[in-house]
Amino acid sequence: MKKEEAGHNFLARLGKTRLRPGSKLATDWLIANGDFRKDKKVLEVACNMGATSIEIAKQFGCQVIATDYDEEAVEKARQNVLESKVEEFVQIQHANATELPFEDNSFDIVICEALLTMLPNDLKEKAINEYLRVLKPNGFLLTHDVLLLSEDTDELLAQLRDSLNISVTPLTKEHWKATFANCGFRNVDAFTGKMSLLSPKGLIYDEGVIGAMKIIGNALKTENRESFKKMFKIFNNPDNKLGFIAICSQK
Numbered sequence: 569m570k571k572e573e574a575g576h577n578f579l580a581r582l583g584k585t586r587l588r589p590g591s592k593l594a595t596d597w598l599i600a601n602g603d604f605r606k607d608k609k610v611l612e613v614a615c616n617m618g619a620t621s622i623e624i625a626k627q628f629g630c631q632v633i634a635t636d637y638d639e640e641a642v643e644k645a646r647q648n649v650l651e652s653k654v655e656e657f658v659q660i661q662h663a664n665a666t667e668l669p670f671e672d673n674s675f676d677i678v679i680c681e682a683l684l685t686m687l688p689n690d691l692k693e694k695a696i697n698e699y700l701r702v703l704k705p706n707g708f709l710l711t712h713d714v715l716l717l718s719e720d721t722d723e724l725l726a727q728l729r730d731s732l733n734i735s736v737t738p739l740t741k742e743h744w745k746a747t748f749a750n751c752g753f754r755n756v757d758a759f760t761g762k763m764s765l766l767s768p769k770g771l772i773y774d775e776g777v778i779g780a781m782k783i784i785g786n787a788l789k790t791e792n793r794e795s796f797k798k799m800f801k802i803f804n805n806p807d808n809k810l811g812f813i814a815i816c817s818q819k
């Protein structure tokens with residue numbers, strides 16, 4: 569892994585297209601709970617290469633604005649939208665989750681996967697308040713994040729931050745739910761499960777057999793091996809109290 573390269577950029581470089589803790593299983597739960605339809609206006613925050621927005625556009629034919637703070641990710645997402653021939657439905661835009669460049673009450677659904685975990689708690693609330701502001705009344709917020717299964721996690725968090733090269737602040741189920749409720753969301757419903765970002769099953773489920781083999785092939789290259797091993801060990805250690813949490817809530 570290059571010095572200072574964030575974990576999600578490292579995994580993207582290896583060929584991973586979904587950079588989230590609960591794989592497509594969690595994303596599919598969110599999509600099933602979000603009341604998606606053709607006439608809905610959707611905002612994706614932190615879309616990275618745009619996989620979820622492209623999937624939503626193909627499935628429902630609705631209008632999606634997909635945003636990310638990283639210019640390179642924005643460029644890659646634009647290319648992917650063109651390659652997937654969904655440019656009529658998906659517009660990619662550069663934006664910061666904590667200062668969204670959109671009017672109040674302008675979206676029916678906001679979806680945000682694996683960003684809030686990366687933000688310290690004050691910025692989590694700032695982003696969630698932005699999601700509340702841009703959602704229409706009764707609109708759905710769909711999020712997907714890392715779940716802590718224990719309160720005693722100082723050492724685990726230090727290892728996670730070290731392996732990912734970024735500061736991460738995952739929360740327990742109660743803490744996640746309370747964060748959304750305290751920001752003003754109602755009907756806060758959660759779906760939780762095992763961390764599957766780098767599990768063999770999760771890799772195949774998300775990327776297919778050929779995609780998973782390509783990722784492992786790249787991970788085993790000399791320049792990537794040590795960083796991948798470190799990440800693989802942390803994410804797949806059954807003693808580590810890590811999982812995923814998908815949350816659906818309503819304005």
Ligand SMILES: C[S@@+](CC[C@H](N)C(=O)[O-])C[C@H]1O[C@@H](n2cnc3c(N)ncnc32)[C@H](O)[C@@H]1O
Pocket residue numbers: 576585586587588613614615616617635636637638641663664665666680681682683686
């Ligand atoms: C772990 S990746 C998840 C990407 C994608 N949602 C997925 O699930 O595959 C986190 C993403 O958050 C983006 N990001 C980081 N800080 C951000 C911010 N303040 N506003 C918007 N996006 C941000 C990163 O560029 C990266 O694409």
